[in-house]
Amino acid sequence: MTTETDDRETRHKARAVKHKQVVDARIAAAQIDKGLLLVLTGNGKGKSSSAFGMVARTLGHGRKAAVFQFIKGAMDVGEHAFFANHPDVIWEKCGEGFTWETQNRERDIASARAGWDKARAALADPAIHLVVLDELTYLIRYRYLALDEILPPILARPAMQHVVITGRAADDALIAAADTVSVIKDEKHAFRAGVRAQNGIDL
Amino acid sequence: MTTETDDRETRHKARAVKHKQVVDARIAAAQIDKGLLLVLTGNGKGKSSSAFGMVARTLGHGRKAAVFQFIKGAMDVGEHAFFANHPDVIWEKCGEGFTWETQNRERDIASARAGWDKARAALADPAIHLVVLDELTYLIRYRYLALDEILPPILARPAMQHVVITGRAADDALIAAADTVSVIKDEKHAFRAGVRAQNGIDL
Structure with missing residues (x-):
């Protein structure tokens, strides 16, 4: 040398x-150990998939997870096929697609409210280690539900329960309440190059 | 009314x-349907967990996935406990932690090279639908491996195989080669408020 x-x-x-x-x-x-409120927002790819990765981590630690899919309820997605029958998972499809798909705002609001009632039960259950509120931000943005209905049960949840909220354009009050916020920037997306949603990646 | x-x-x-x-x-x-190259970079929380969510989606579609963890090899993480024994998953721990943890650059380079040899085999196998190269960016950044060794096998992979690369500070050449790039901005992180890594969320 x-x-x-x-x-x-x-x-x-x-x-x-x-x-x-x-x-x-x-x-x-x-x-410090505490139940975290995570918000994954921004226009880029990876918000919901990140939440589902945390479901896998939670199950890997032998804990229970609950997932509420507020928009993509009608779609046939890989994460549902994979997780929904796991004994430690509660999985609720609470939506029928975006409002421009259903073309029926009243029905969308009814779906959102029914889904939120189920989510509230999970947010009150200390046996559930992780609650994923997938695409919850749109419920607030489209005024399907008011922030006043959404924030209190999240803030009053069991001390060690984690909550992950995904969706674009998260409300400022959600961001202020969160412990961790990631804003996922869409630097490049295959969709703009003509590639449709791919199994395993997008659904 | x-x-x-x-x-x-x-x-x-x-x-x-x-x-x-x-x-x-x-x-x-x-x-268009095609195998995508995704890069998930930036300093925010959610890069690796997003890749693991895509593993779940892939398995949900009945396809095979291979995961190479280049840095966190020595850690006991929930995703490994959950996925590693699944019959449709190949999971290789290729690292022993960051270089400041091992304090031995030669050993880190040897681990990286051994891991990359295994990853190359997966990148040549059309039966594998998704290859996750978790924290690969650090191998390039710390010059454990050269870009010239990494990019060609990725670009020459089977046409329908998806590859997800995670890690901070992705090299410009990786970003240029990618179909989809998400830059995950660290807007807020519980760690800075004194909260340590939490099971189910961070590991």
């Missing part, structure tokens, strides 16, 4: 040691 | 009809 290589090696090791100290200190400073 | 309500109803219906026409036309224009 040359002296130059030795030096580079030594510098790399010194940096790695220092970085480890910084990271270890940050990790040591974060010791 | 008052005339005002009637009017509002009529306007809503007209808008919904028009919106449906626009959406239907866009959907009709997107008819």
Whole structure:
């Protein structure tokens, strides 16, 4: 080994040691355990799939999850086929598609309200470790349900229960209430290049 | 029903009809089926979990998935516990943590290379519908592997195979090669409020 290589090696090791100290200190400073409210919003691909990945993680830890799909209820999606019959999963299809698909606002509001009643029961059950409210943001945005109906049961949930809300254009009050917010930017999307929704990726 | 309500109803219906026409036309224009290259990058929470949600979707469609975890190999994570024993899943832990954790660059490079050899085999197998290269971006960023080794097998993969790459700071060449790119912005994160990684959410 040359002296130059030795030096580079030594510098790399010194940096790695220092970085480890910084990271270890940050990790040591974060010791709270609590049920989190996560909001995954923005126009990019990956919001709902991320929530379903957290369902998998939850089940991997032997805990229960409940999923409420507020819009895509009528679609035949892979996540439903995969998770819905798992003994530790509650899966409710609460919607019949976007309002421009159903063309019937009253029916959409009735579906949203029936779905929310079921979601509220999950939000009151400490045995459920994770509640996914998939595409809930649209219910607020389209005024199917008021924020005043949605926020209180979320905030009053069991202390260790996690909630994940997905959907574009999350209301400011949801973002303010959340512990973690990811805004998923649509940098590029295959759909604009003429590719339709693909099994396994989009549904 | 008052005339005002009637009017509002009529306007809503007209808008919904028009919106449906626009959406239907866009959907009709997107008819291509192809294996996609997705890049999920940015500093926000949700990149890996999104990839695991797509694993669930893939399995829900009765297809096979392969997952290569390039960094978190040493951690005990819920997604591994949940998916690794599924008959349609190949799951390889290819890493021992970030370089500042292992404190041994040579060992990290050797792990990365051994992992990449296994990933290449999956990228050549048309029976695998989805290949997840979890935290691959760090291998390029830390120069464990060169882009010239990584991109060609991805680009030469079977035509209908999907690939999802996750990790911060994705290289420009990966982004240029991708069909879909989501940049996940860290708007708020519970970790900064002192909450450690939570089972079911972060691991």
